[in-house]
Amino acid sequence: MKRTNxxxxxxxxxxxxxxxxxxVFAVGDNMTSGVSAYSRDVFQLHNTILGIVxxxxxxxxxxxxxxxxxxxxxKGFKAAGFSHSTKAEIIWTAIPVLILVVMSVPATxxxxxxxxxxxxxxxxxxxxxxxxxxxxxVEEDISFYSALERDSNRARQLGSGxxxxxxxxYLLEVDNPLVVPVGTRIRFLLTSDDVIHSxxxxxxxWKRDAIPGMINEAWTLIEEEGxxxxxxxxxxxxxxxxxxxxxxxxxxxxxxxxxxxxxEEIAQTAHDAARLWTREELMNHGSRVYQAQCxxxxxxxxxxxxxxxxxxxxxxxxxxxxxxxxxxxxxxREGTAMxxxxxxxxxxxxxxxxxxxxxxxxxxxxxxxxxxxxxIAEFDQG
Amino acid sequence: xxxxTTTHQDDHHGDHPTGLARWLFSTNHKEIGTLxxxxxxxxxxxxxxxxxxIRAELFAPGLQLVHPEFFNxxxxxxxxxxxxxxxxxxxVGLANWMVPMMIGAPDMALPRMNNWSFWIMPFAFTLLxxxxxxxxxxxxxxxxxxxxxxxxxxxxLAFVILAxxxxxxxxxxxxxxxxxxxxxxxxxxxxxxRMPLFVWTWLITAFLLIAVMPVLAGAVTMLLTDRFFGTSxxxxxxxxxxxxxxHIFWFFGHPExxxxxxxxxxxxxxxxxxFSRKPLFGYTSMVYATASIAFLSFIVxxxxxxxxxxxxxxxxxxxxATMVIAVxxxxxxxxxxxxxxxxSMSFETPMLFALGFVVLxxxxxxxxxxxxxxxxxxxxxxxxxxVAHFHYVLVTxxxxxxxxxxxxxxxxxxxHMYNEKLGxxxxxxxxxxxxxxFFPQHYLGLAGMPRRIPDYAVQFAEFNLISSVGGFMFxxxxxxxxxxxxxxxxxxxxxxxxxxxGARGLEWTVPSPAPLHTxxxxxLVDDRIAVHQDKxx
Numbered sequence: 023m024k025r026t027n028x029x030x031x032x033x034x035x036x037x038x039x040x041x042x043x044x045x046v047f048a049v050g051d052n053m054t055s056g057v058s059a060y061s062r063d064v065f066q067l068h069n070t071i072l073g074i075v076x077x078x079x080x081x082x083x084x085x086x087x088x089x090x091x092x093x094x095x096x097k098g099f100k101a102a103g104f105s106h107s108t109k110a111e112i113i114w115t116a117i118p119v120l121i122l123v124v125m126s127v128p129a130t131x132x133x134x135x136x137x138x139x140x141x142x143x144x145x146x147x148x149x150x151x152x153x154x155x156x157x158x159x160v161e162e163d164i165s166f167y168s169a170l171e172r173d174s175n176r177a178r179q180l181g182s183g184x185x186x187x188x189x190x191x192y193l194l195e196v197d198n199p200l201v202v203p204v205g206t207r208i209r210f211l212l213t214s215d216d217v218i219h220s221x222x223x224x225x226x227x228w229k230r231d232a233i234p235g236m237i238n239e240a241w242t243l244i245e246e247e248g249x250x251x252x253x254x255x256x257x258x259x260x261x262x263x264x265x266x267x268x269x270x271x272x273x274x275x276x277x278x279x280x281x282x283x284x285x286e287e288i289a290q291t292a293h294d295a296a297r298l299w300t301r302e303e304l305m306n307h308g309s310r311v312y313q314a315q316c317x318x319x320x321x322x323x324x325x326x327x328x329x330x331x332x333x334x335x336x337x338x339x340x341x342x343x344x345x346x347x348x349x350x351x352x353x354x355r356e357g358t359a360m361x362x363x364x365x366x367x368x369x370x371x372x373x374x375x376x377x378x379x380x381x382x383x384x385x386x387x388x389x390x391x392x393x394x395x396x397x398i399a400e401f402d403q404g
Numbered sequence: 405x406x407x408x409t410t411t412h413q414d415d416h417h418g419d420h421p422t423g424l425a426r427w428l429f430s431t432n433h434k435e436i437g438t439l440x441x442x443x444x445x446x447x448x449x450x451x452x453x454x455x456x457x458i459r460a461e462l463f464a465p466g467l468q469l470v471h472p473e474f475f476n477x478x479x480x481x482x483x484x485x486x487x488x489x490x491x492x493x494x495x496v497g498l499a500n501w502m503v504p505m506m507i508g509a510p511d512m513a514l515p516r517m518n519n520w521s522f523w524i525m526p527f528a529f530t531l532l533x534x535x536x537x538x539x540x541x542x543x544x545x546x547x548x549x550x551x552x553x554x555x556x557x558x559x560x561l562a563f564v565i566l567a568x569x570x571x572x573x574x575x576x577x578x579x580x581x582x583x584x585x586x587x588x589x590x591x592x593x594x595x596x597x598r599m600p601l602f603v604w605t606w607l608i609t610a611f612l613l614i615a616v617m618p619v620l621a622g623a624v625t626m627l628l629t630d631r632f633f634g635t636s637x638x639x640x641x642x643x644x645x646x647x648x649x650x651h652i653f654w655f656f657g658h659p660e661x662x663x664x665x666x667x668x669x670x671x672x673x674x675x676x677x678x679f680s681r682k683p684l685f686g687y688t689s690m691v692y693a694t695a696s697i698a699f700l701s702f703i704v705x706x707x708x709x710x711x712x713x714x715x716x717x718x719x720x721x722x723x724x725a726t727m728v729i730a731v732x733x734x735x736x737x738x739x740x741x742x743x744x745x746x747x748s749m750s751f752e753t754p755m756l757f758a759l760g761f762v763v764l765x766x767x768x769x770x771x772x773x774x775x776x777x778x779x780x781x782x783x784x785x786x787x788x789x790x791v792a793h794f795h796y797v798l799v800t801x802x803x804x805x806x807x808x809x810x811x812x813x814x815x816x817x818x819x820h821m822y823n824e825k826l827g828x829x830x831x832x833x834x835x836x837x838x839x840x841x842f843f844p845q846h847y848l849g850l851a852g853m854p855r856r857i858p859d860y861a862v863q864f865a866e867f868n869l870i871s872s873v874g875g876f877m878f879x880x881x882x883x884x885x886x887x888x889x890x891x892x893x894x895x896x897x898x899x900x901x902x903x904x905x906g907a908r909g910l911e912w913t914v915p916s917p918a919p920l921h922t923x924x925x926x927x928l929v930d931d932r933i934a935v936h937q938d939k940x941x
């Protein structure tokens with residue numbers, strides 16, 4: 023009688039808990055299956071393990087709640103006296119061991135696959151900076167920086183008044199995406215210039231830390247064209263939440279023409295570094311560089327965030343003489359968050375940003391110094 | 405009021421000071437236990453307020469309230485305050501109150517050191533919390549203080565490190581005291597395998613503390629010299645290795661996780677038999693399972709850092725070792741359910757919190773198994789999935805167990821029954837909202853939201869909003885806990901010595917409230933009292 027009772031109630035409890043569990047899965051999000059064979063393996067593995075632990079949980083809770091429903095003092099249930107059963111204890115030690123062995127087989131297989139980084143057709147070096155990424159295409163000699171795109175950056179300032187819902191791909195858009203060909207085995211080499219970052223695009227199925235002084239490896243082979251978004255996943259300072267990753271996977275032909283375009287731009291850049299710029303050109307370009315590189319710390323109006331990030335203007339006048347300003351921008355300041363931009367930016371970018379910072383906030387309307395790209399190059403050599 | 409009723413009993417211990425001096429100079433395990441518990445409750449609200457700043461900022465996408473830097477200070481301080489200020493001192497407070505009474509000892513073995521262990525804590529936390537008001541702000545590199553990021557901050561790092569040293573000294577002294585008490589001061593007949601599970605789990609926890617707190621001290625001292633004295637332990641440019649810090653930190657950090665959960669296992673193993681009116685199932689296997697978990701906790705540390713780039717063999721080892729922990733943990737859960745099975749259960753507040761613990765801790769444990777699977781961990785790591793996982797084991801695990809313990813022993817401490825209706829309401833309120841708070845974070849993590857970010861893409865908005873609502877409801881609900889304790893301390897229905905019908909053990913043989921000095925003459929322990937054991941034939 024007791025046994026039958028427990029069986030009937032147990033089945034009813036099982037039904038209720040199963041429905042609740044189904045509901046919990048139905049309202050929630052699951053992991054993406056991604057766009058490579060590897061990411062699908064990870065997704066499959068995740069689902070398998072999730073399924074196993076869910077079944078374990080449902081069974082455990084069914085036993086528990088069956089007891090809670092039936093074995094109550096308020097129903098006059100008299101307590102049994104047992105406190106030991108070697109047989110039961112052996113069973114519930116052995117079965118979990120078997121389940122774990124079953125789980126470890128696919129886990130080991132997928133892990134070994136991830137760790138096989140050889141045979142790459144394209145090598146890309148990723149360097150993390152506070153708070154942007156640098157991508158270097160080792161074979162193509164192409165290199166660029168990728169930072170949070172302007173609209174997102176403006177909207178995410180404290181009290182910006184911009185509704186993030188009005189910004190396309192808020193916080194997940196960059197100025198220069200990483201362009202890669204589909205159907206190509208790509209190896210990534212990851213490192214960092216300052217603190218530890220972590221490069222994560224969920225659709226590729228992995229994340230890997232970018233650590234200063236070390237080079238980590240990872241690989242992917244993207245099968246579908248498309249735009250895949252991710253973020254830095256390791257706390258890296260104030261703007262950790264604002265260094266997204268965008269991967270544009272394109273056909274091999276498109277990729278080839280993109281590479282050609284980049285080559286042309288490199289030639290143009292070299293030309294720009296040598297020529298004389300007008301004040302207006304410098305101010306326009308400088309405004310863009312300042313917003314992308316400087317504003318997150320020194321703020322859009324140059325007022326800074328004391329005490330960590332000093333103001334660049336005091337009483338409407340740019341502070342500091344030009345030479346020390348230039349030196350700080352090129353070499354950074356030791357012991358502070360101010361990094362050196364010598365290798366990060368082109369001379370014309372630095373010249374334009376300096377020109378902008380020394381002219382934009384002059385309240386009396388007077389004109390400050392204009393810095394030419396050539397000056398930067400000279401300073402750099404002398 | 406307990407002073408008035410007990411003064412006549414402790415004449416033979418000399419004068420007992422009153423007022424502030426009573427608390428400052430106390431060497432009594434019960435008074436020091438109370439100090440620890442009050443301190444812990446205070447820190448629970450300090451850390452909770454920080455959590456509410458975090459949840460308020462995450463209520464909607466966009467930055468509305470705080471700068472990212474301050475947000476990072478909040479996440480860092482919230483963790484440090486909750487771990488070292490709320491959870492650990494609460495367990496030490498419970499050990500102080502209960503361990504001597506449960507083993508029939510008159511007091512802790514080292515009463516003066518006991519006083520010192522506690523009184524270090526307010527100073528440590530003054531140093532830690534003072535950093536919030538320093539020009540460069542509190543530390544903002546996460547409670548793990550990973551270099552190089554932690555070395556970028558201001559001089560407040562030195563204060564944090566000193567505070568951690570002080571907490572470490574306090575913990576180590578507390579642990580030594582507990583070990584000395586348990587090994588030397590058990591009443592005649594209280595053999596090791598007759599000890600209540602709470603005493604067993606604390607004995608093992610104390611060894612963990614002594615083993616790993618010095619490791620943390622070493623790690624943060626290296627940070628200190630890297631930051632202020634020009635060494636390069638963790639600076640790659642100087643020949644050091646930033647990942648080395650993570651290995652050392654987690655060699656402390658993983659046992660630390662069990663330091664915060666083993667005493668909780670002990671508490672639940674006391675409460676479930678009492679309210680099931682049935683002896684604990686598999687006492688001996690509970691002891692061995694606890695010891696196995698403690699041992700395994702030393703060889704799984706690198707599962708916190710699978711993404712740093714380790715050799716394949718190392719990742720496989722740490723994955724398998726981590727999965728093995730599920731076995732002894734499973735044994736514990738099965739034993740609790742077997743204890744309930746065909747018992748005669750009633751559902752007073754301590755039992756409700758203990759049952760809540762079993763269900764919700766199991767959910768946290770199962771997501772822990774998922775996190776052990778390395779290739780899946782590459783996706784879960786550093787996302788809200790991890791945040792959900794460890795809050796299930798720490799809030800609905802450790803903190804629910806602490807609340808269960810408080811309701812369970814409060815009548816013994818105060819001599820009054822607490823308000824059962826309010827207690828039950830507190831349980832249901834907390835359980836509902838804590839799930840609204842943390843369950844959606846699983847979804848957020850799987851959908852791709854990294855942790856420790858002050859702002860997020862709009863596709864994460866709905867679940868963050870739900871989570872924030874849960875956070876505020878859960879947080880403010882805890883004021884009710886304070887009210888119930890305060891009300892119970894002031895008066896209420898008189899508690900009997902045994903308090904709970906099914907309660908067994910030495911602590912229930914002394915009057916309620918427990919007089920300041922108990923077991924001046926050791927009791928004789930036999931099988932009738934130590935019913936939590938297997939029949940040792």
